[in-house]
């Protein structure tokens with residue numbers, strides 16, 4: 001059974017990828033410092049090493065101990081406004097983390113890597129939809145640090161024979177269709193999570209940032225991709241690399257845009273109740289529209305998305321956000337499940 005190191009596997013997307021790996025017959029091993037991830041997001045039986053991916057020795061020893069043949073690198077910091085306020089922390093975590101991972105992989109002889117990149121590397125696209133060879137002009141430290149990490153991986157690939165797939169995600173949303181995992185951090189800022197909160201009565205209204213864009217209804221347009229489809233794109237990328245495929249940098253979206261108001265209507269349909277909203281000025285740094293040219297990931301990786309519909313994304317997100325709260329721990333029960 002092929003073993004795969006998953007950095008950031010206790011987070012939102014990484015935990016979904018762990019499930020997809022298990023579903024596809026791979027054996028994941030998670031390395032996570034639990035800075036934003038949660039131990040309970042790692043399924044029972046999956047080894048969890050708690051530590052910093054920037055620690056090359058830890059990466060190498062983990063790869064060797066588990067005889068991993070490849071790595072998926074999700075571990076990063078990713079809140080855009082936080083990256084503007086704390087650029088040094090973002091550059092450290094995203095660049096030093098990728099450096100530590102690469103050093104550890106090279107030391108342990110692991111030369112296949114799937115990397116979490118982002119549409120934020122493009123900044124404000126000149127033309128839509130955005131192709132992978134469009135100019136990369138990130139407009140915040142988050143996007144800049146991810147682009148730098150892509151370039152670092154490219155240099156390591158040339159010098160050390162690493163083959164990689166960098167997936168540039170567009171707007172990731174939704175939750176595991178079987179309800180096993182989803183976003184776990186409180187204080188969501190992403191549109192679909194915010195709209196679900198409003199539908200569930202946890203906030204009074206959704207603030208719509210601008211209705212005067214040059215888009216069909218004036219609100220911002222994004223290419224929302226279901227997190228479960230994103231996870232299977234990672235498995236497809238892994239398979240490509242294990243079969244000796246060449247390095248690739250690919251957009252990961254569906255190639256279709258939805259406006260903010262269309263998202264709110266989808267949440268209303270799923271929830272069966274109105275989602276109040278108020279129009280506010282544009283949010284600084286928001287592009288009017290971001291939509292992927294997403295042919296490459298299908299053609300080159302053979303990716304077949306299964307949940308390619310806004311209604312599906314929204315209903316899975318709503319089901320996850322509205323799930324019953326975990327029962328309180330009884331006195332004497334261990335607070336954390338032990339991991340291998």
Ligand SMILES: NC(=O)c1ccc[n+]([C@@H]2O[C@H](COP(=O)([O-])OP(=O)(O)OC[C@H]3O[C@@H](n4cnc5c(N)ncnc54)[C@H](O)[C@@H]3O)[C@@H](O)[C@H]2O)c1
Pocket residue numbers: 007008009010011012013014031032033034035036037038051052053054073074075076077078093097116117118119146169170171172
């Ligand atoms: N969520 C999105 O919309 C989105 C969009 C584009 C790209 N991405 C990328 O996807 C990846 C995963 O994002 P997510 O939404 O799952 O975020 P998340 O915060 O839920 O997950 C990140 C995980 O990495 C861990 N981590 C962070 N720094 C670490 C370190 N130095 N060492 C070890 N573990 C560390 C965290 O504890 C967490 O479990 C990131 O690389 C992010 O840049 C996310």
Ligand SMILES: O=c1ccn([C@@H]2O[C@H](COP(=O)(O)OP(=O)(O)O[C@H]3O[C@H](CO)[C@H](O)[C@H](O)[C@H]3O)[C@@H](O)[C@H]2O)c(=O)[nH]1
Pocket residue numbers: 078080118119120169170171172189190191192194206207208209210219220221222260283286290
């Ligand atoms: O409360 C909200 C939240 C968002 N929006 C709008 O909804 C759209 C989507 O916004 P999100 O905050 O959900 O996502 P972003 O497009 O800003 O950014 C996300 O997608 C980017 C790629 O397109 C990067 O990957 C980035 O890291 C990730 O957060 C935008 O038009 C935004 O203005 C609102 O109107 N109200």
